[in-house]
Amino acid sequence: MRKTLFAVAIGLAALPLVASAQQSPIGKWRTLDDESGKAMTITEVYATKNGTLAAKITENLGLPATCTGCSGQYKGKPYVGIVTLWDLKANKDGTWGGGSGYKPSDDRKFNAKSVKLTDGGNKMEVKGCVAFFCKTATWVRAH
Numbered sequence: 001m002r003k004t005l006f007a008v009a010i011g012l013a014a015l016p017l018v019a020s021a022q023q024s025p026i027g028k029w030r031t032l033d034d035e036s037g038k039a040m041t042i043t044e045v046y047a048t049k050n051g052t053l054a055a056k057i058t059e060n061l062g063l064p065a066t067c068t069g070c071s072g073q074y075k076g077k078p079y080v081g082i083v084t085l086w087d088l089k090a091n092k093d094g095t096w097g098g099g100s101g102y103k104p105s106d107d108r109k110f111n112a113k114s115v116k117l118t119d120g121g122n123k124m125e126v127k128g129c130v131a132f133f134c135k136t137a138t139w140v141r142a143h
Contacts, residue, residue: 023121025053025096029139030061031084033105038062040105042142043084045124053096053115055085057104067104079104085112085126101128 026046030039042059060079067074067082074082087099091114099112110128117124124139 023094023117025115025117025124028058028142029055029124030142031137031139034135034137039140041079043139045085048086052099053085053088054083054099056081056083063105069107070104071107074102074104085115088112088115097127101126103128 028042028044031041031043032038033040039061040063041057041061043055044058045053045055048054057079063079066076066078068076070077070082082104083102084104085099085101088096089098090096091098094117096115097113101110101112102108103110108130110130113127113129113134115124115126118138122141124141125136126139127134127136129135
């Protein structure tokens with residue numbers, strides 16, 4: 001009887017960990033074109049050594065092979081490997097933010113104001129700002 005109660009207690013204690021893992025942005029996401037809604041890339045969100053989150057393109061879904069419109073370190077380089085988000089920190093409300101981002105299709109850096117999961121963790125809203133102009137992109141979890 002004690003073994004059964006202990007097993008149930010351990011199982012119940014693990015439930016919050018499972019729920020929080022499902023609410024993490026870590027994993028692969030389809031990024032969508034702002035106008036057409038067509039998937040452009042698969043981008044992976046990952047934890048960095050310093051405890052922040054970052055994201056990089058891991059698969060090209062129909063963009064040109066190289067980023068001819070990019071400047072700086074990504075000019076003429078393949079889209080795969082481009083880091084699109086970095087230094088995202090966890091907020092108390094379950095979102096992430098305070099980091100930076102880069103949108104290769106516009107060759108534009110931005111402040112990553114907030115990253116928030118929606119639709120039960122199946123979608124992610126990435127809000128980026130340049131000066132006081134902000135725009136939100138929706139990414140869809142790639143299963």
